[in-house]
Amino acid sequence: MNRLFTGSCCILLFLGILTGCQKKEFDSFYERPEGLGAPIYQQLEARGNFKHLTAVITKAGYKDILSKTGWWTFFAPNDAAFELFFKEQNISGTADISDSLATSIVKYALVYNAYRKDQLSTYQTSGNTDAGNNLAFKRKTAYYDWVQQKGDSEHSKVIATNRNVQSRRSGSINVNVSAYVDGDNNNKYIPYFTETFTASGFNPTDYKQFYPNSTFTGFNVASATVVNKDIAAENGMIHEVDRVILPLKSLDQYIASNADYSEFRNLLDSLKYYTSNAYQTHRNFVATGIADSVYVKGYNGQLAFSPNNENYQTPGLNAYITNESQKSSWTMLVPTNDAFRAYRKKILAKYGNSFFKTAPSSVVIDFINSHMWPTTLWPSKFTEGQNYQLETTTLNISNAVDKKLLSNGIFYGVNQAQYANVFRTVYGVPYLDPTTSLTLLGYADGGTGIKVYTTQPNVRQTLLVMPDAVLTTAGYRYNESSASNTATAWGYRTSPTASYSHNTIYKDNIFRLFKSGVLITSTGEITSFAGTGIIESQSGDYIKYNNGKIQTSGTVDSGVDINVTKTDNTSVNGIVYYVDAILSFTDKNVGQHIENLSISSPTNFGSFYWYVLNSSIYNKTTKAISGVNAGIDNKYTIFIPDNAAISQAIKDGLLPGNKTTGALPTAAPTSEADKDLVRRFILYHIINGESVATDGKKSDNYLTLLQTETGDNTLLTVVNQPNNVVVTDRMGRASVVKLAFSNQLSNRTIIHSIGNYLKYK
Template structure:
């Protein structure tokens, strides 16, 4: 029985070994494969010094970019070194930076390992086994504070993530997918030919060498860990002004108990460890070796870019542009400094051939000449670094927005622009004219901003309201002071003109004076005292006040130009018919069917035209026969019959465009465009008028194909009360004919 047990036991062991044992064709581990190849003797010695022989001789799953003996000979010659001068620290750097997590043959090395699966041709970096870990530098504990870099953006740190560096490589598959060429590679590595598979400045001379614990790619250069963007920026004093902006304003320190405990255990020291972090106002942290971490491996397919201006470029820009009103850099608000830095930071790789098509966090391309403006360039572990002889002139500092943004005297206007119009007024392709609104002027009108509650306020007679109501009022005022001028229509305010503002209301100018509906109501004259031109328009400064929103009703605007019975104004007869008609609400002081916040155009016939309307039976009045011809005798502005009252109401409603404000500027209703009036027929259908609008020549066609022309404004007086009269979201025009409807 014992013999049988021994026989059967031996058979089972043999079967087990045959099934689970090491296959005969399995390659040995990476270390042993390197030994077999025969041309990695120096690398093997370096591996031994690094302490990584056990790792590379055991089970695992690695990609190893292995420099051959010839690579080390070039490295020794270039750096005046010998193998015996390579210490364990340097050896560990060489080995761990060449050692990539997970095994990748060339069939997948160019693919991005996304959470949703492989993305072919999208990867050019891999995470290595190398990381910087703890270091000492300036911090809360003095010049030798123990620090560790943040490993996430937005001033955060994730314990357990060592902030491993990435190594870049460049394959034909990736270049084809990214639409890059060899020149993009040679821009950074001019001494190396692009082979279709390069690792940093090295060439892969043998690929896909299989081992039990991974894959080896033989390269002809020794590659040491690349610096991060933070480390690179610190290596050259010609960028010290730029670097100081980070150091002085954008860096903070946070003690971390977990990291401190780990450090104390590893070193036996009792120092407190601080995470060095960059402000969350920045688009990324230059010391973060990871990418955005929207996906765990997203660093494989992208990185950061930094364009660092030299001191000679940045210093005069700071003094003349950024500090014009703040004088001392210490007085600058953090958001201005952040915008200046973010203008030079990209959360993507800006390839040399794609300066004009790769946008930074401000949505702007790299406005540099890759040949003339770049004085230094380097691929880094977390992105690419460009030293440049020019400043990136960000839109926030070069457009009309800049005038308010960079002057603390316009803080409320800046907040309003940020809330409502920043995207538009900072676009270099959208042209604007801006009338400046200082804090002092807005305060004088009762408006302010409560920084504690972050609310706009309005104070009147000692009572303050805040929130949506003053914010809406300020938005309307802001829109009145910003005019889209795609063709530079307001580059000169000499002469006379009218312009539609951003909110759809109109302003007028006359010999370097300007007016809005409110200034007309108050009888004010605002004089332009200065101006400045920016990349997308012009800003004007007024002697006092601002272009405020009108408060009167449209009926009151008509009344303002009606005069009296003894001193009749141009709108007198129309107004008399209006206030005595069913179209008018005496309680509201407004025309019925006028909606608050709506836009309107009112056409008011001349007295001669209204007389003709009486003769033709479109207004109540009396006529006489002279020489056999019906002739006007008098207006009946307060008729007694229902029929005559309805006649007046229809007349008035048909002379008001509903929902549109049109000026004779050739912009709206150019070639026979129908617009609705306030008049509806007996079936409830809205009746239209048709406009033909050319500059200084606005014609209106009625239902019976008759034409009326807007009369020219009387430019002998300031803001004449004939045509182009600025009402409350309305324009009032006098026309040389009355308008007939089919009813």
């Protein structure tokens, strides 16, 4: 029994000693490190030159917070900063600072997490992992606006969105969708600059542009200078600054607060998007006892961004990257009222200079987007960055009469509007004309590729535009309600009394008409159609002109030429001509046009047509030559030897006929050998895959429709100079195109007359 008692006592004594050792280790590990400064509030109080700040902290209700827990960076204005602030605000002292203003000052000076000066320019990814040095110039503060009593009659209580509104396609229209995230307070950011920050092209001279009354010292916070850095505290880091910094406005708030931009503000307001939010409504009710609905306010999702969103997102992407706002920022150029009115008058002249109300809604979207930059546009790089429409500015920094670095972006008030490419190029002529709305719809559709091509300000252009009246008279229309999974909005009817039919065939047809009016020239725009010429269009079709009259392959069939009714040369990159008829294209096969030519000019086309008509590769009913397809991607060139050249080919044994006289056969060939001679001869005179006119543009070795017995392709060589085209065959024999009888238009095919035949063997 005594042994058991003695053993138990030893064990208890050992456990007591062990427990005491563990407690000492625990206390040693978690004890307050030696040399660590007091909490933020106590340090400020002890230093003696923050009396005003500590009074403001107390008034804001943050004394307890800054005296104990947390992990903050505090940009602390000293007493001299407050004395300057009192003078600027015309107040006597802290007693005149309201509780709400005190809260604003303190919370905007508080940055989440503690940073030394050398850490502030480091960009942190999600999870606060350092991602890159010298990239960051902003940090999230504890300040946010929350619910504002600044809505309209329907939305009396609003809160700014914390994510850009998303635009989604629903059928044939764009639908706005709120992407607001509950629990994100849309905190404001505070900007700072150190000598190591060089990202995005920042130059220290840029600082002076935004803060003309301050000097860049190598460590500035907004307009303030840090006069004492890296003061370590138990609950964070203190940087003493020489100015009181009030929460910066967002882009949206600044535009709304300045009467100089009221015209732009009104236009921006037309794109507001509200959505009710149950979470914020309940939260506001708990805080205020007011049960009114709270609405999230954003802006149309087709804009580059919502200018009231404090959280940076890459425009065009719905994803949000945490902490991206540390290094990225938006930029807006906003014209003053006078500049706005002048530009509105310029671009909306055909709409009666109205408040954009009668113009297509896309005009408003494009106008505002042209003034929105998805990146930080520093003053020193003002002419280099690209806006949301991938355009550099048409202005200079001297046009910026107001420069502000705001909480979510850079603001430039400019005395001239940004000239958007969609308005200043030839694309803008039909875009800004209510009489050409159908043409605009076709141009804007990505399926035509016209917008991308015509909005290049440095590429000279010529357009032939068909007014709506011309297109509707021809049977075309656009009707959104007719669009479905199997039908398009584009419709067509064969006569004024017929019903409209909507399908992809008519969409393809009218797109071809639009693209036929986009002329491809190598020497710039066509200044006049008074002369004679031939030009290729974006559709692959050619148009001809002679003494003011315009021909297409379709007018060749109808015999009625097209006239220019109006000319617009106001664009920076070319001329637009309005025409009085559609730029029609033929639906006939090429054999029909060769037949027509054999009648109108028999000495140049008659003999060749005889062989086509009597060949084994010709369909007399459809008038199609085998191998010559009328599909949208097919283009051809036919070189037709005149009658004398055909006669020589007969004598040389390349065609059946009288080898002595060169006369045509008296009947269609019947032997397989003669049929094959005719087939080979015809196919070798047809270039496959390209239409070549006498415009000097296309010179190359081209495949023909003829293949050898072993399946190899055969070639022709075309040397093309303006009004001088020479074709060389496989035997090295040259033939000159006869200009007076060439450039005949067919179904994506050009027909030429030549004075020699082409020999393939």
